[in-house]
Amino acid sequence: MKALGLILKILLGLLVIIVIAVGVIVATVDPNDYREEITDLVKKETGRDLQVETMSLSFFPHLGINLESASLSNAEGFSANPFVSIDKVQVGAAIMPLLSQKLEVDALTLHGLSLNLERDKTGKSNWDDLVKPADEATTKGDKEIKDDENPMDKLASLNFGGIDIQDGQIHWKDEQGQQNVTLENVNFTSGAITFGEFFFIALSADTKVSKPQIASQVDINLEAKLDKDGQYAIRNLNITNTTTGQGIPVKKATTNIELPSFSIENKTLSLASLVINYDIIGGKDFPLDSVKGELTLTEFTGNMESQAFNAKKIALNADVTGENIPNGKATLALNTAAQIDLKAQTANLPKLTLKVLDLTANGDIKATQITSDAIVNANLNIAETNLRDLLKQLKITLPEMSDSKTLTKFAASLGVQFASKTQALKVNNLKVTLDESLLTGNAAVSRFDAPNISYDLALNRINVNRYLPPKKEQPTPAPESQGEVDAKIELPVELLRKLTVNGTIKVGNATFDKLNPKNIVMTTKGSKGKLTVNPLKADIFKTQVLVHAGLDVTGKTPKYSVQTNTKNLPIGEVLLALADSDRLSGTGTMNANITTAGERVSEFKKNLNGTAYVDLKDGAIKGFNLAQAIRDAQAKLSGKAASKTDKEAKTDFSSLVADVTITNGVINTNKLSAQAPFMRVNGSGKVNLPKGTLDYLVKTKIVASDKGQGGEDLKDLNGITIPVKLKGPLTDPSISLDLESLVSQKAQAEIEKKKDEVVKDVQKNVEDKLKDAFKGFKF
Template identity: 20%
Template sequence: MSKAIKLLSGIGVLVIALIIAGVAIIKTIDFNQYKGLIAEQAKAATGRDLTIAGDLDLAISLTPRISVDGVSFANAPWGSSPNMISIKHFAAEMSLMPLLSGEIKINQVILQGVEILAEKDASGKANWDFGAPAAKTPATSSEGDVVLPVVNAVSLKDVTVTYKDAQAGQQYALKLDTVDLKSGGLSAPLDLMVKGNINNQAFSVGGQLGSIGAIGGGDMFPVKLDIAALKLAIGIEGKLGVPDGAPMANLKLTVSGASLYETLAAAATLEPGLKGMDIPIKGAFKISSQMKLDGPTEISLADLDVSLGPLALTGRVAADLGGVRPAIDVALKTDTLNLDELLPKSDKPAAPAAAKPNDGRVFPGDPLPLDGLKAADAKVAFDAAQVIVQGMSITNVSVKLNLKDGRLSVDPLGAIVAGGKIDANVLLDTSKATAALKTKINAKQVDFGQILVQQGLGDMATGKVDMNVDVSGSGRSVRQLMAGLNGKTRIQIKDGRLESGALNVISTDLLNVFDSKDDKAIRCAVVQFNITKGMADTHAIVFETGGLSVIGSGSANLADETLKLRVDPRSKKANLATVAMVPVDISGTFAKPDWQIDMAGATGNVVAGAARTGAAIATMGLSLLVEKVAKETVAQTDNTDYCTPALAGKKVVPGEMKTAEAPKSQSGSGSAPPPVEKKSSNPLESIGKSLGGLFGN
């Protein structure tokens, strides 16, 4: 037993002696003699000079430490600075004992005063392009078993990274005050903390990543980070990786800030194009979602929740970039979308649009910008319980859009407007050389009186309106579409009422003689155009109250934008017949309509009042009913029921007039009140433009 103890003691002494001898030998070695060899190897690999200005210092202990100062790596010959990388101080400390078991354990790596310059010249050449790498000899099986070092901690202080792109005219400066990475081993999580600024915008990154050993292992890599940058707080938590060679991610994302305006102002320091951007959204915002990446082409945002000032949205967004063209799928919902709050407001007048050659046309002949509809496929669904625009509340809004192979369909588009239901669908097919358009719009029982109240015009009229638009056409411009348009447009009102405000605008005489409820009741108002190959023919234009009827006829040529219309007002009562009813023929173009009084068709004392009648029309804008033309008139009335056929969808033409006695109250004892004067160089100037809007401009 004593011999064994003596043997072990002798071996121990021998080992200690060998260690002491090894340390003594190592301490006598001047490691600076290897600086030249290191520089030669670096130049052979990169073609650049590596300079080690300071001494290579090795401190021998159970935790050896190597350090060096003044290391620099040369920049490309065309670079803006002599050095691409420079390091003031580098130090690394490792554990000696783990080496006995074949493990490389580095306790700490320290880098201080690091400057890195990454730049591109005007031709796009980068300074990190070192040319083609030298050919590598195949690794043997023993060489393939690489032992990864274990790094417990990395500390970087005072790091500057500058990026210059002469081709793009961009420059960024990244300053890292501190970078601290800590890990308990290859299988332990990695804690990190980074603080710095980019272009003087401070940022910080803190959190925890998966283990170093899991990197590149094919498994999903856990990530939990909190980022503060550009006045934003960003949270990322989940897993990412490259299993089976395909990038994958499943991350919970949150983004929040106190002010979107402040965030954009901060971002403008990095992207000058954002400077001066005016956004109406005020207050805090927050966005959260579950982000998934499935391979290199499929990405989705599920459980999307957006709170942006007064706007709150929920839904999902997905994109597949792997097909013939990108495919996007979006579904969003909101309780209230207040466009009055979201759309920009400005007291400054809008800048005038760039002047275009005046060809005297309303419908533009410029080619429609439809190429973008072939660049991607998309499905978009949007639902809103309420949309507010220009003070008007629209409820139950539902829109579904589908874009596939250049065919854009909006079906359905539904909403409740002023208590009435609106349904529409649109198909725009750009898959062929000439675009084809089909549009259907149906509105039922929309309370236009409610809309007028919301617009501050509650004293004009009340009632409900139905509308039907069913048109189709083809062309490469709006002008071509209109020239070949087919279908019909119809607007219908039943059982409405004219109020004093409307009567005052039309004629002060009507305000006086509409003395009964029946006179002011709108029995019907119908406007229907049947359209064939760009020719819009009047099927019915009827406006009828208890006291008067207005009948329209003629056509509007959508191809050459010319008008050939006649509007014929007729009284039903003798007291109304004393208000001159003047048929008006409307001609000219949509851009410059013209009008002419039909003297032969005028009722009342035409000879005495013709001049005054024409003046009254001109001074009272669009009024087709003018002031009394004489104290004594030959009254004519028309009691034809125009509403019944018009409401039944039948074609309406003017009936015959009958002579009626003027009532005693209109014997001429009093003078007519002066007309309300309205200044207008051409009272029908807006008719053509209105027709252009009706048919789809």
């Protein structure tokens, strides 16, 4: 707008010069005879040199003047190029209306106009000397004008034929900003100008900017009206602009602006409608091939004094193409209204709707303190959509899932509040539907550089198995490697040290593999590198499992802790669900308080410390029948054949208690005892997890009984204790059975001759059965 005002001032100055020249010429007959007087007058008024090659007059029916090859010199200290030069100037006035004190001026014709505007390194411009300071603008004659006199009244009867500028050029050279701007092929035409009546204006030009390199072609068409009180109006404004060059991120951008009407009254701008059409062709570094669409603004008002702006409707439609777009093409539609008050620092976007691909969202946005520390409140609703199809359109490859119908139902609604000063984001009334799952609750995060997170979420149910890959037949296991894979546990340590968290999530019903926990509650708290999960509880295995866990990354080495105290735990169901093994059954109590530290599995084992206690009732160890093994041993001692049985290979117990202490990865047995219908078992020893070895002695005392697992057959072994030694690698320990005492107690004399043979035979039988039993356990 400043540049346009400057151009208009220059044109007005030229018109004044021309009118002065006309006055001088009219007083004479041959204007060329008085060329020197004219140039002297211009020199006196402007300090510039005026050169005119040819001047001519016309007298009837129009009084006019024609100038050819005219130029005005540049200001001192600037380039030698003329400030302005014109190939042809023509203007005139009808003679007959002058007799009636009416002024009818022909169109002002300026062909081949060249205007050079410059600014030096100090900020001085080459037109400063042509613009008089405000305190010099009032002359003595001006003071005689009455205050209530309107200067425009003297031009009330003016009828100006318009302006016709052809093949113009405007050059702007800014040494201070190191920038050159050139307007070429400037064409400006207007219709006849009469006060109170609309007239057309057409402007076209080619623009080139040096830094950054931008070239554009602009065409402007409009209708304008000028009233003698100084008010003006514009309608049917149409601007078309095409821009290219390295200074823009695209190859080519074309816009067309249509403004049928607008008015400015009492500092209020009113627009009935504004339509902007755009067509963008992407460049090398632009992510899209093309963007084409329309932006519409309806019933817009803006008060410059109160700085309040309102639009009844804002609509944006776009068609985009590109390799990264689903199917190569997508359509976007955005609609909203707007109320913005800069003084009150408020903004409101009600009835906001967005449609893109298969996603439809609606909501509203309200903001305060928009010019300082903005606080934004938004409500968003995402209509139900097929998330799987949407991700497919976005070319996002999903992992294989057991159920191909997952992710086909997605919807969400939430309220969002964002405070820019505190970097606080709050999500309220969250409601997310995914297939058969519903997530609700609230969440918040502040200080993004050191996140402070809080949440309270609830998930009604989820079947995790549906989202996991389908189970396949297990391939033949590869031979185990000699060395253990020492996996490293990667943790975002720096983030955890900055993180503050306090949140609870509840899950009503979950399914994972063979587990079906219910009423899950997990509360997480932490700050400055220390995090705790307390509690983590769930109803599972017909009881409630309660776990407390902790993580500490304040030091160089991460530290972990786990505590649990669970009663009435069916250990068989747990092993079947977690390890796909039912070698051990029984119901009882399991307590554990364990800590460890490290970044690798080997370090976890080495730094393992704590206690564990298990008390099981009425269970069994499957895969090994200790009673049968002893009966077989007894038969061999008696010289009889081993008995056959169709009963399941298991060892029943009425009570099994294990109490251990763990020190630096070594498990020390405080107590290991079991009560079976026919025997009492006690054990002692160590398990060294870092080395992967064990050294255990299990003593079995026969207690004859007439019930349970052939107790009647063992009456004659009553009181005998049989020790079993387990030693060596955890995965394949050596097992030895000491039958020396059994032999000496029951048949010392008769067995002495063949003791070695019988002992080895029985020992091998028991060892084989024990090894078969141990194969089902993982250490």
